[in-house]
Amino acid sequence: MDFISNGYDGTVEASYPLCSSPAELTSSQLHTFVNKILSTLDLRSLCSVYFYQISHHLPVRTFDLSGLTPSLSVGEHLSLETRPVKISLSIGNTCDERADHACIYYFTRTLTRGERNLLGQMHTIFVQQLKQALAFEQLKKMATKDTLTGLSNRNGFNEASIRLISRAVRYGDAFALLVIDLDNFKTVNDTMGHNEGDAVLERVAGLIRNTLRAGDEAFRFGGDEFCCLLDCATAQCINSVASRIRDKVGQDTYLIERGVSCSIGGATYRAGDDINSLFDRADGALYAVKANGKNAFAAA
Numbered sequence: 001m002d003f004i005s006n007g008y009d010g011t012v013e014a015s016y017p018l019c020s021s022p023a024e025l026t027s028s029q030l031h032t033f034v035n036k037i038l039s040t041l042d043l044r045s046l047c048s049v050y051f052y053q054i055s056h057h058l059p060v061r062t063f064d065l066s067g068l069t070p071s072l073s074v075g076e077h078l079s080l081e082t083r084p085v086k087i088s089l090s091i092g093n094t095c096d097e098r099a100d101h102a103c104i105y106y107f108t109r110t111l112t113r114g115e116r117n118l119l120g121q122m123h124t125i126f127v128q129q130l131k132q133a134l135a136f137e138q139l140k141k142m143a144t145k146d147t148l149t150g151l152s153n154r155n156g157f158n159e160a161s162i163r164l165i166s167r168a169v170r171y172g173d174a175f176a177l178l179v180i181d182l183d184n185f186k187t188v189n190d191t192m193g194h195n196e197g198d199a200v201l202e203r204v205a206g207l208i209r210n211t212l213r214a215g216d217e218a219f220r221f222g223g224d225e226f227c228c229l230l231d232c233a234t235a236q237c238i239n240s241v242a243s244r245i246r247d248k249v250g251q252d253t254y255l256i257e258r259g260v261s262c263s264i265g266g267a268t269y270r271a272g273d274d275i276n277s278l279f280d281r282a283d284g285a286l287y288a289v290k291a292n293g294k295n296a297f298a299a300a
């Protein structure tokens with residue numbers, strides 16, 4: 001334990017350095033941590049825990065700890081009597097072990113030496129676990145990103161589709177899929193080289209990304225094929241997004257000079273769809289566009 005002092009409201013304050021990125025700290029990690037502290041120190045009987053995050057750099061974020069114990073209250077301003085333990089977390093933006101990256105616990109009574117030691121040990125374990133969890137998240141993120149274009153890759157597409165389909169099933173939130181394939185891309189590779197081909201892919205990815213609104217997401221599915229998951233399901237909406245993408249690509253001087261355009265197939269989610277059936281419909285529409293001379297959009 002690095003620091004113990006009297007808190008300004010008469011509580012005892014214990015502080016530990018904590019090295020973490022607040023954006024990535026999840027409620028479940030905190031659940032685990034707080035649970036461990038409470039059970040180890042046998043503080044559960046003191047009934048209420050108040051937890052919040054403070055940061056000099058970020059807005060306050062309250063974590064949902066409602067499932068932790070029946071007596072837990074989150075986000076309420078409880079009186080000192082009903083707030084025997086207050087745990088607050090102050091973390092900076094970066095993982096640089098600065099003094100203001102700390103996990104601070106407030107206790108209404110002085111902890112025994114044994115409790116202090118236990119708390120210190122629990123904290124050390126938590127920080128180790130947290131670091132591992134963050135490293136794992138980082139790896140996962142890398143595994144869902146296409147390194148050339150920076151878009152999410154096919155893994156990312158699969159994850160996002162599963163999420164959207166389960167939302168559609170549960171809440172009826174329909175969505176749409178666009179499958180985009182470049183026209184005549186192979187010629188760029190064959191005549192100008194693979195690096196130029198890569199530059200074309202990056203260029204197209206940037207144009208698609210900048211065309212989409214918040215809530216829509218673009219993916220590189222593989223090769224010269226891209227996908228978009230759209231947070232809308234009307235024919236008018238997917239038509240207008242597809243037209244915007246086609247216009248952006250079709251009017252880009254760099255791509256015009258390389259003879260590259262794009263063909264797009266679209267489909268909206270229907271009850272009973274899984275990602276394969278939805279994808280097959282959009283891909284069928286794309287296939288029809290290719291067969292009819294490319295550089296157009298069709299919806300299934």
Ligand SMILES: Nc1nc2c(ncn2[C@@H]2O[C@H](COP(=O)(O)OP(=O)(O)OP(=O)(O)O)[C@@H](O)[C@H]2O)c(=O)[nH]1
Pocket residue numbers: 148181182183184185186187189193194195196197198201222223224290
């Ligand atoms: N430079 C580059 N080329 C790639 C990459 N991935 C796939 N390719 C190439 O992309 C090409 C895709 O082939 P096609 O879709 O048949 O080519 P196309 O000329 O666009 O054909 P159409 O769709 O009929 O117009 C192949 O030549 C692949 O080798 C990549 O990461 N970088």
